Amino acid sequence: MYGGSLSLVRTSDATLSRHCRECVVRHLGACQALSDKELARLEAIARPRRMKTGQVILPQADKPAFFANIISGVVKLTQVLHDGRQQIVGLKFASDFLGRFDGAQNPCSAEAATDVELCCFPLGEFRRIVQEHPKLERLLLESTLNELDDARDWMVLLGRKNAREKMASFFEMIARRTSNAGCVHCEPATALEFVLPLTRADIADYLGLTLETVSRQIACFKAEGIISMAPNNHRHVIVPDWHVLEQAANPVQ
Amino acid sequence: MYGGSLSLVRTSDATLSRHCRECVVRHLGACQALSDKELARLEAIARPRRMKTGQVILPQADKPAFFANIISGVVKLTQVLHDGRQQIVGLKFASDFLGRFDGAQNPCSAEAATDVELCCFPLGEFRRIVQEHPKLERLLLESTLNELDDARDWMVLLGRKNAREKMASFFEMIARRTSNAGCVHCEPATALEFVLPLTRADIADYLGLTLETVSRQIACFKAEGIISMAPNNHRHVIVPDWHVLEQAANPVQ
DNA sequence: CGGGTCATTGAACCATATCAAGTCCTGTGG
């Protein structure tokens, strides 16, 4: 079992910590503070669950049935307007928490963006354990504060960045969350590669753009040499120079 | 003292509960669960503080010196890009909490949008009290979860709504937070009025628009009769029919 | 009265949306 996280499903190292444990669970750093006894309590109620790409994990406006920890895969949190316009308001990766443990109804729908492995805790029992373990509650609070910071950073992107900056920022974020980029414990690689976990349409819904604009920006980055893509694969991105990408995401002046 | 909130500064009823106590402190409903003893602990360390419009309360990237409760006025949370583009990522009203109590550095700058009265708690002492009182920690967690929901709703607005819908949604939000609109305990008024707490430039920074576009949308709403404004006052808005405004904010189809 | 801030209004421009083909990849069934 992976000691520091709440992920109680046995997984291969390849899934959770291919490059750097610290990076994958960075949002749960404090998690390592949980005692063996506390982890055992959680382990007792944990139930593994697999979802296929596109499946709805938690529907909007429903009272959630469980609280979960993501073992592998990517989950998108989406909200829709009456006329069908859609916005992705958050992405959840391996080691992230999923769901509202306070029993309130889900403010947005959670959908599997890729195939997903979950570790689910029945809500009633989870809440009881939280009440008995202030350390766990503190952990949830810290994680919620981090989510809030991320949400606000994304508001700046949605409100004030142009298509080029949005696209570059998205690449940066995906690289940071799914490869070892930005990890203080790893070599500061200037080149790196990663796999996009979303379709062009999903990327557009996350960035407040249309899928055509996303496609054009990617074409533009390829033409400039900021990225290249593996042949016959629209998902595999190679970034030869990380600093150039950062420049595109946050231009000076 | 107002029993249910953490606002320990003596204020007139006119400030905190002119129309409906439930509305003004709705985000702190659970606050009323705090015992007299707990409130007394907080009261002992509370320090009142006044800020003028435009003053920076908590600078971005600083370790905050205090945690606060807003007694009156409106505070804007802002983030800036390198080239000066600005985005307001949150507005805080009377009874809202202000600052990060966990000692992390402020992710954004907090600035007085109007004259503001605060009730400040020195951070070290506040954290000690929080650790001793799980009920208070639970309260902070609930409040953070609500902030996160609000932030995500705003992401939908920034990413997917057009200027007209943004403007109407903004009016709705201000009405809800500063008048009795939407309060279940009050008469469901169809007409209502409120005062805008922000300049046109601030509204633009909150909606991801330019101030010219904001001005034009307001002119448009006036022409359509969706709103009218008091003479010689760019801040005082009158909404003759609430439902028409709602329609503009969330059009069907 | 004059200077400053805040707001309105107009005209031109442009970044992105929209509409419309067309291509590439994948899986399926003959």
Place this chain on the structure above:
DNA sequence: CCACAGGACTTGATATGGTTCAATGACCCG
């Protein structure tokens, strides 16, 4: 192995909502 269908993606042409630049107006305060 090929034909075909469907989904994901790309590319082009055109339209437009919102920005940008610029001028003007209204109010406040010393």
